[in-house]
Amino acid sequence: MTSDSSTPSAADAPSDDATVSNVVLVTVDSLRVDAVSPYDDDRRSPVIDGLANGGTVFDRAFATGNWTPFSFPSILASEPVFARSGDIGVDESVTLAEALSEAGIATGGFNAANGFLTDHWGYPDGFDEFEPFVTSVGSSRYSRYLAAHPTVEAWIQLASSPIRRLGSRLRGESDDRPFLDASRMFDVEDAATGFVDDTDEPFFLWVHYMDTHTPYVPAPRYIREVSDGIVGTHQMLHAHARTSLGLEVGERTLRELRTLYQATVRQVDASIGRLLDSLEGAGVADDTAVLLAGDHGEEFQEHGHLAHYPKLYDELIHVPLVADVPGLDGGRVDGHVGLDAIPPTAADLLGVDPAPEWHGESLVPALGGDDAPSEAGEADADADGPDVPDDPVVSVTVRGEEVTQQPIPRALSDGDLFVSARDDDWTYIENVDAGERELYHRPSDPTQQENLAVDPNEEEQAVIDRFVPVVDTHAELLRERGAAAEAAAAERGEEEVDEDLEARLEALGYK
CATH class of the missing domain: 3.40.720.10 (Alkaline Phosphatase, subunit A)
Structure with a gap:
């Protein structure tokens, strides 16, 4: 994939063939x-x-x-x-x-x-x-x-x-x-x-x-x-x-x-x-x-x-x-x-x-049929050795002591922070608080059952080494913002969720 950092101005159409209002x-x-x-x-x-x-x-x-x-x-x-x-x-x-x-x-x-x-x-x-x-x-x-x-x-x-x-x-x-x-x-x-x-x-x-x-x-x-x-x-x-x-x-x-x-x-x-x-x-x-x-x-x-x-x-x-x-x-x-x-x-x-x-x-x-952009950055096809991979897609969740804990965690302080990074073929998941790692090769393991991070070979370790800095950087950003937000919330007092909203959240299973 390649990226195109150019962005059209308000007067530009996205394509010669496309007319979108x-x-x-x-x-x-x-x-x-x-x-x-x-x-x-x-x-x-x-x-x-x-x-x-x-x-x-x-x-x-x-x-x-x-x-x-x-x-x-x-x-x-x-x-x-x-x-x-x-x-x-x-x-x-x-x-x-x-x-x-x-x-x-x-x-x-x-x-x-x-x-x-x-x-x-x-x-x-x-x-x-x-x-x-x-x-x-x-x-x-x-x-x-x-x-x-x-x-x-x-x-x-x-x-x-x-x-x-x-x-x-x-x-x-x-x-x-x-x-x-x-x-x-x-x-x-x-x-x-x-x-x-x-x-x-x-x-x-x-x-x-x-x-x-x-x-x-x-x-x-x-x-x-x-x-x-x-x-x-x-x-x-x-x-x-x-x-x-x-x-x-x-x-x-x-x-x-x-x-x-x-x-x-x-x-x-x-x-x-x-x-x-x-x-x-x-x-x-x-x-x-x-x-x-x-x-x-x-x-x-x-x-x-x-x-x-x-x-x-x-x-x-x-x-x-x-x-x-x-x-x-x-x-x-x-x-x-x-x-x-x-x-x-x-x-x-x-x-x-x-x-x-x-x-x-x-x-x-x-x-329009061109390569999709990466999350951020561009694959370097001219570099020596393998192409520089596109930045992965990062996802997060927060888990309490039990997976099915109620109320389900909705703040960083509600449990351990999990961060995943994905590219075309690999999924890396880390509990950044406990230091637990998982790695899956989706083409050979589409349901992600075999954790390759337990005993990685050279290729698998290289994938882990590539994803770890991405996960660490993301976790650091969230922790900084989370700490600041908690301090601000404590100072102003938490805004209560109204009765109708609580009823709808309970209907969805979020008590």
Whole structure:
């Protein structure tokens, strides 16, 4: 890979062939790379497939953290978590929305009730219109209970499914709407469509979906779509009952959970299709770029757990990244990229200079078929010996005494700091507090089961020696910012999370 450090001015177009007036960024919570058909032929996600077929697929895109608050500072502010203020928010960062709004571009952001993407952590900054839908939980005791205990919805789905299916058939409708829009998919969809209809070009629209996050409660029709035959909501009932009661997750339950997860992917895919239809209806599809990414992945016991606890293996860090840009067809890009490339890429497409504070580089050259830029720096093909490798993608997490500790760590002081570094083939993970190291060669060990750092050969030791300074530098930066942030927080007093936000975080499993 090579890098291109040049950045177009606001008057420059990103390509002679590309005309982009608007950018739509679609992020999907907990979306594994192998959950969509551009990366796995056994999957079915026709809308995302359509984006990939006409655009660019990044085969090695990596998140910078294992869960939303550790990943989104890169996605919307092109900075590592903790790097600006020492906390998990973007309050003191220059966000993509702020940079674009300053340049006169209309901005809209709609988040499907992920409590970590709210004003408490600075995410509305720069958006002309922003709605996190957290307060849509409702004030009734019934609404709050369902918000905090979404597994109960599985039972409601089962009881109501036959009646709803009959009613839908009598009305000539499909049963694609869940009994309760707990994931806020339709709220987000309606708000995004309204923004497109009401906004003059140019605009930036960000939409975040939560359907693929636990507890996986898709509409019954999508369960049937990804299942073999007549099975449906009883799978949801059985799987949720066992996991909510803490019972052993055997092969049957794991298979059902995977089925439910894939059904939620289909549900999101269909919603994205309706969003793209709204671009067509507004007459702006031909000059609108669409970027799609997972904010992190999801584990199905590859390393002993479910969901996305504090780990840095590929099932959580390797994510889809697809770009469909009018006039540009980059095909498939092999080189590794981090999600911190999203802000400079979106700005580049809209002819806006990137913020100096941003860490990532624009992927526009790769969208046009050129080599993707490295994270920072350029491969030196003229140097003696092997090419100088591109800088790796760095990801972090914080782990308490137990992997499944509640509350899940969200500050550097909540546990040990884990930092990983990835290039095209290697994954290095270090517990920098305990000095424990892991190394995996992904081409020969794609599920990362054999830790080569235990007894490395000469080549493996060379890889470790190359990654260690990267990890050490990153850890030092975070510790400096973390200490400063803790001191500032102690002086001003911690701001409490409000009741609605706490209910949504509890619904997501973050007590």
